[in-house]
Each structure stands twice: as structure tokens, then as C-alpha cells.
Amino acid sequence: MISRFLMQDMDRRGTVFLALIAGLAILIPALNLLVPVGSAFHIPTSTMSLWGKYLCYALLAISLDLVWGYCGILSLGHGAFFALGGYAMGMYLMRQIGSRGTYGNPILPDFMVFLNWQELPWYWYGFSSFPFAMLMVLAVPGLLAFIFGWFAFRSRVTGVYLSIITQALTYALLLAFFRNDMGFGGNNGLTDFKDIIGFHVQAQTTRAALFSMTCVMLIAGFLIARGIVVSKLGKVVIAIRDAESRTRFLGYRVDRFKLFVFTVSACMAGVAGALYVPQVGIINPSEFAPANSIETVIWVAVGGRGTLVGAALGAVVVNYAKTVFTSGFMAPYWLFALGALFVFVTIFMPKGILGTARQLLEKRRKPAPAATPEPAPAE
């Protein structure tokens, strides 16, 4: 039943996307591990991890597209769910360091020893267990989204107001996580990781496995999001986006539908964050920066809102451009370039890269549009 749910009405675009990501999951690690370093086909570990990071962003973008593209909820705080997932993973990785830290304390992470803490705060309990930490990767963002959404959607906060409070949410978390007494490493965040389920995080094979895992999770996230949007629930959600009050008059409890997609989306963003942390080696409060969440919106807009595949594409394209841009002499102008890109896409490509590409294809396929008789709408 589950596979039928995930695969129903699979279209060509989705199939190509799945095949591509599955291909990358095998090909990139193979080129990294099996091809000798001197060869032209060898992919350096750093490049592989960089692409792993892009794919984490792609998963984050898909999660945002689910709520924004399909349900019309413009969340400007999705970075918060991503970062919370990241922190949950970071806490697990910190506990794995054990007595190998600078201060050699078998229980307390270095930053706690430094702050003269005597015992582990209760909310760190359990994080030495991988399954528990993975549960928290889903549960913490999911629960926050659920509580936040419960209040926001029930009191019918929509549009700009909702966007502003999501932005405030991530900003509040940014400030909170900056504080040393919160017990999350303050300013420096969590870093210097050693092992993940017994494997050294820096090892080439671990990196390759993390990359493949990212691909797998991206595929899973895409399938779940797609399963949702093509279901009848997805139709309700689109109806809410386009005519919210009309949907209510049909008897649908709009707040519950919004809460469902928002919570699922937050869990997905949390998974993206959890995969991101071991690949970049650090999580710190800057991940909560409001600008991060806004950038995510731009990726989705650039790729094509309400297409899922487009969102993933946008995340990769924009971040690839960012890497190229910020490593050259144009680095100081990146934000301007990003802003310009956003303005350009909004004005000239309102459907994003994917929508525009499809329009062009369709135009080419039927060269003489006047020749196809369209039933003239009786005005």
C-alpha cells in the first residue's frame, strides 16, 4: 500500500529526477573511492561533500515547496527546522566524542567542561543513542512546527503576517542558541566530531556513505512529498492555497490540513539538517539566521514553485552559483547577485527554471497554436 501511495501517477519528470539522484548515489561515491586520485574521472572527497551539502539543501527546498508551492504558506523560518535537525545530529556526534575531547571528560562535551558544568543537562540525555537521536531529528522540528502551526493556523494567521512570525521564530531561536547557558555550545556551536555509528566522520568511506545516504533521503523526501501532493489531500491543500475560505465552506478543516503539511515539511527539513551537519562538520547558531530561510525561498522560486523537482533544482543551481561566485573576486557581490537573480526570476520567469523550460518545450511541440481548435469559452 505504501509503495502504491508513493508511486501513484508517477510522471516523466519525477522518474527522471529519481533516476538521476539514484545514479548520483552510486556514481559519485564510486568515482571518489574506486577511481585513483590521479585520474581525470576522480572526484575529490571535498567535492563530494560539497555536492552532499547541495543535496541537503535540495531536500530542504522540497520541504519548503510542499508548504509554500502547494499550500501557499510562505514560511520564512524553514531554516529553523533544518537547524534543529542539525543540532539533534550534532548532539549525537558530540556524545560520540567521549573522552577524546580536549578535556578528556567522558560524559561532558568540551564546551560544558569549559563552562564549569558538573553534569549533563537533562535534555542531552539519550543523545548518545543513535536511534534516539534520529528520532529527535524528526520529533524536535516536527513538534515545534506542530505547536507553532496549531496556534497560527487555528487563529487563521495567513499571508504576510504568518511569514513574519515564522521569521520571528527563527530569529528567536538564533538568539537563544547564541547563549552559552542554553547548553548548545553558544556561539561556537557543536563541532570537532569524531565518529558516527562507529565510523570516523572524516574518513573517505564515511563521507561517501553520507553522500549516498543524502541521495537516499532526498529520494524518500521527494516520494513522500509527491505522494502527498498527488493524493486527494494534495488537492485539498492546493484548493486551500487558491481559495481558502471556499475550501472551508466545503467542510474541510483548513487548519488541520495546513498543520499536517507544515509538520511533515518541518520533519523533512530536520532530516536535511541532520545530513548536513556530519558533511560540513559543524552546526552553529548562524544556521538559524533569518537570511538562510529567505535564501531557501529564493531557491524554490528560482527552480519553480509548486513542482518539487524545480525546488531541488533551484537549490542546487543557486548554491552551485554561490560557490563559484564567492570563491572568486566577485565574492563581495554575491548578495547583490542573489537579489538580482530573485528579481529577474520573479519578473521574467514567474514559474521558475522548470516552468519556463516546460513552456518553451510545449511551444516547440505545437508550432502553430492557432491550428488547434480550442473550444471558445462563451463569454
Next chain:
Amino acid sequence: MTAANPGALTSSLLYLDGVSVSFDGFKAIRGLSLTIEPGEMRAIIGPNGAGKTTMMDIITGKTKPDVGTVMFGGSIDLTKLDEAAIANLGIGRKFQKPTVFDFHTIEDNILLALKAPRSVARTLFWKTAAAQAKRIDDILGIIKLGDNRDRLAGSLSHGQKQWLEIGMLLAQDPKLLLVDEPAAGMTDGETAETAVLLKEIARDHSVIVVEHDMGFIRELGVKVTVLHEGSVLAEGPLDQVSANERVVEVYLGR
């Protein structure tokens, strides 16, 4: 407020008494009282701004009255419920400005309206049963949009959207239908067909129709309520109402 006299209320499907609502001090509805019997079709007429649409807003939970009783099925206080709950009780509505889901196909518009469980879980794992598919086909046939079922609703003409919305009402299969200006923007031919369709629907549903088109009202041949400045000015058969001096003065005579 609880039902003061349950005996008198249980027989009517919809019971409004002493309902008032004001917007920023402007009294859109003042002391409105109205009763609809099970199976009845009622036409509501009245000048622009008389409060016809606002009355529907009150019944469907969009607007909460400042004072007054709004009872459904004899004992259910509609003022305590929200839009979704009222819709699920069996009150369906067609809006004055046709509102369909533009980015859904015609068929999906009907599917969304179709009487079925409305919960998150049930819609997530929904499979349209054969009987339901047949019902959708039937409705598409009735509203004459069967050949266009895969077209996006946004591409329909105004008149077709009106019909689609009536089709959505049929799919909902409510006990009471509130139909706000169904013939607006239609040709005379379409208007006549709409009257036939509504009469058909009224055979097994209670219906409240708001219209400005007098020919259409005459066609329906039902009891008429005239609203003016938020309350009932006259009520009765069309001929009797249109002979009423006050009605002629404020509405018909213009």
C-alpha cells in the same frame, strides 16, 4: 440562548429570529426573521445592499450575528459553529461571485465537493470508489461539462463556472442549498436552463435562491421573501409581493 420553544422550532429546517449584525456601526442586518421548511424552495429578492449575501454569510458561519437566533434542523445553534462544521451538517453554498478552484480540473472540483469523509487521514489515503466515480460522471452530465472534465476550471466562462459551482453543490448533497445569484452573467437560454436545474434539485433538497432576475424568479414559482435594509419587507407568492406598494417603491419600481 437556547431554543425558547422547541416545539415550534423542530418542524422547520432553518429558523432565523431577531438576527442583527453591523459592520463598523452600519447595520447590514436588523432584526431579520426567516423560516425555511424541510423540502422548501424559497426565493429571496431585494435591492443591492439589502443584506441577502450577508444573511447567507450568517447561516454558513462566515459572519457571526451580534444578536439573534439561528437554528438548523430544529435544535442546532449555527452561531456556535465554524464554516467547516456547518458545511458538514449539510449546508452548501454557491457564492455570488462564482468561486471554483481555478487550478484544479473540473472533475477534481467535483471530487473535492463530493460527499465523503473530510479528515486528513481519509483524504490522504483516498481512493475513489466506482459508485463515487459514477456519481461524478452523472453530475458532470447534469451540468453539461462532461466533455471538458480535464480542463482547468480557471479556463471556464462565467456561466460555466456558475454551473460548475452548482455541480459542486450537488456533489456535496447538502440538506440545504444556499444559492446566491446563480443566473448572473448568463444568457437568457442559460438562465432558463438554470431555473430548470434548480427546480430539479429542489425536488429532494431545501433551497434558498437569491436572484435579481425577475423572469427567473417567476420561472421558479415559489414563495418569495423581499429583503430591504436588513429585514423582511414582504413575503408571499410573487404576484402578491410584486403588488405590494412598498416593494414596488424600494425595488421593483426602480
